[in-house]
Amino acid sequence: DVKVTQSSRYLVKRTGEKVFLECVQDMDHENMFWYRQDPGLGLRLIYFSYDVKMKEKGDIPEGYSVSREKKERFSLILESASTNQTSMYLCASTQTGGGYEQYFGPGTRLTVT
Amino acid sequence: GQQLNQSPQSMFIQEGEDVSMNCTSSSIFNTWLWYKQDPGEGPVLLIALYKAGELTSNGRLTAQFGITRKDSFLNISASIPSDVGIYFCAGPPNAGGTSYGKLTFGQGTILTVHP
Numbered sequence: 001d002v003k004v005t006q007s008s009r010y011l012v013k014r015t016g017e018k019v020f021l022e023c024v025q026d027m028d029h030e031n032m033f034w035y036r037q038d039p040g041l042g043l044r045l046i047y048f049s050y051d052v053k054m055k056e057k058g059d060i061p062e063g064y065s066v067s068r069e070k071k072e073r074f075s076l077i078l079e080s081a082s083t084n085q086t087s088m089y090l091c092a093s094t095q096t097g098g099g100y101e102q103y104f105g106p107g108t109r110l111t112v113t
Numbered sequence: 114g115q116q117l118n119q120s121p122q123s124m125f126i127q128e129g130e131d132v133s134m135n136c137t138s139s140s141i142f143n144t145w146l147w148y149k150q151d152p153g154e155g156p157v158l159l160i161a162l163y164k165a166g167e168l169t170s171n172g173r174l175t176a177q178f179g180i181t182r183k184d185s186f187l188n189i190s191a192s193i194p195s196d197v198g199i200y201f202c203a204g205p206p207n208a209g210g211t212s213y214g215k216l217t218f219g220q221g222t223i224l225t226v227h228p
Contacts, residue, residue, distance in 0.1 A: 040122065040220055100216060104155030104157070107153075
């Protein structure tokens with residue numbers, strides 16, 4: 001069974017803290033994505049990666065960075081968390097040429113106080 | 114960038130009723146996907162459509178790829194309580210070059226089913 005796991009389901013951090021969200025997939029997919037989900041706004045792409053050490057900005061990259069040192073792992077970093085980064089964060093992966101189906105993790109609900 | 118607009122934003126229905134929702138874009142999409150997100154989980158693919166005019170079913174779900182390629186529809190027949198969740202349409206943006214499997218998502222339709 002295909003699997004995308006995220007390091008935490010719930011996370012509470014303070015303003016200004018550095019936050020790491022980890023995502024691991026076991027499907028040997030080349031492409032991995034980080035989205036944030038907010039009510040009424042759907043899923044918005046923050047960053048994606050198409051290979052180890054390769055990354056591209058999505059639609060809302062400001063305030064975020066990413067790291068992909070191994071094929072199966074894609075990390076989202078909030079350098080200095082702010083309250084407007086309180087959101088649900090979803091990781092997904094897909095195979096190039098795989099018909100666009102993205103496989104999602106269960107999400108991390110991050111609250112920044 | 115390309116945007117997808119879903120309608121309605123939310124629906125409250127009785128168990129057994131049929132449900133219709135749609136997704137529209139100002140630009141053409143070559144593939145339409147419908148995802149469902151159960152409460153507390155990540156989205157899961159329900160149906161993928163690859164050809165204009167295509168009608169595809171998955172159990173009680175039926176989706177159609179609009180003939181103009183600018184819209185898609187999802188119908189659920191005889192709803193049950195486990196149909197509760199958020200339904201998203203999605204499609205690959207036509208940005209040229211390699212897409213790497215990127216998708217644009219609609220805002221979602223929240224479905225509530227009363228027993």
